[in-house]
Amino acid sequence: SQKIEQNSEALNIQEGKTATLTCNYTNYSPAYLQWYRQDPGRGPVFLLLIRENEKEKRKERLKVTFDTTLKQSLFHITASQPADSATYLCALEDDRGSTLGRLYFGRGTQLTVWP
Amino acid sequence: NAGVMQNPRHLVRRRGQEARLRCSPMKGHSHVYWYRQLPEEGLKFMVYLQKENIIDESGMPKERFSAEFPKEGPSILRIQQVVRGDSAAYFCASSPPSRIGPYGYTFGSGTRLTVV
Numbered sequence: 193s194q195k196i197e198q199n200s201e202a203l204n205i206q207e208g209k210t211a212t213l214t215c216n217y218t219n220y221s222p223a224y225l226q227w228y229r230q231d232p233g234r235g236p237v238f239l240l241l242i243r244e245n246e247k248e249k250r251k252e253r254l255k256v257t258f259d260t261t262l263k264q265s266l267f268h269i270t271a272s273q274p275a276d277s278a279t280y281l282c283a284l285e286d287d288r289g290s291t292l293g294r295l296y297f298g299r300g301t302q303l304t305v306w307p
Numbered sequence: 308n309a310g311v312m313q314n315p316r317h318l319v320r321r322r323g324q325e326a327r328l329r330c331s332p333m334k335g336h337s338h339v340y341w342y343r344q345l346p347e348e349g350l351k352f353m354v355y356l357q358k359e360n361i362i363d364e365s366g367m368p369k370e371r372f373s374a375e376f377p378k379e380g381p382s383i384l385r386i387q388q389v390v391r392g393d394s395a396a397y398f399c400a401s402s403p404p405s406r407i408g409p410y411g412y413t414f415g416s417g418t419r420l421t422v423v
Contacts, residue, residue, distance in 0.1 A: 196349070226411055228411075228414075233417075233419075235398050235400075235414035236350070238413065241411055293340055293363070294340075294352045294355065294363060297351070
């Protein structure tokens with residue numbers, strides 16, 4: 193069966209440290225992998241997208257890696273801040289014509305950054 | 308430049324009533340996607356619509372649920388004869404008409420439906 197697993201439902205780290213979140217998938221062939229942030233009572237907010245032929249993507253303090261052999265993506269937040277506390281969602285998109293636009297989401301990892 | 312607008316933010320319905328959820332896409336966007344987030348679960352795709360056309364409804368329950376995106380006005384997700392299990396947050400996302408390269412989707416703040 194198809195699965196998207198985000199390891200660690202909750203992750204607590206100290207301010208200034210690097211947070212690393214994991215997304216593993218089974219029985220998908222994603223063309224793109226995306227990461228979103230979701231705050232309580234709000235909709236997901238897009239952060240980063242990485243293609244299947246890219247190894248790494250960076251945006252300010254954020255970095256995403258994508259290993260299609262391991263079927264895994266890692267999401268890093270460097271120099272973390274309390275304001276980074278939120279739930280982070282991994283989402284796959286299959287670019288095979290008929291399923292374009294359909295995102296498959298993991299259940300998310302709740303990150304708490306304490307001062 | 309307003310984002311994706313969803314209303315109402317909160318909706319309470321009694322079992323057996325109808326729920327209507329509205330979504331206005333971002334300006335210039337003609338594709339709309341609906342997702343459902345059940346408590347303690349991830350977001351699940353429901354339906355993908357273009358103006359006056361359903362592209363993919365593979366995630367919609369076969370009964371009681373329907374969606375439309377008319378030529379004028381917002382997209383509507385309609386749930387007839389609601390049951391307690393329909394209680395969830397419903398999110399809408401939109402995208403532009405031409406998909407040139409991959410990009411992230413813009414989501415609304417959602418409608419939280421509670422069935423009592």
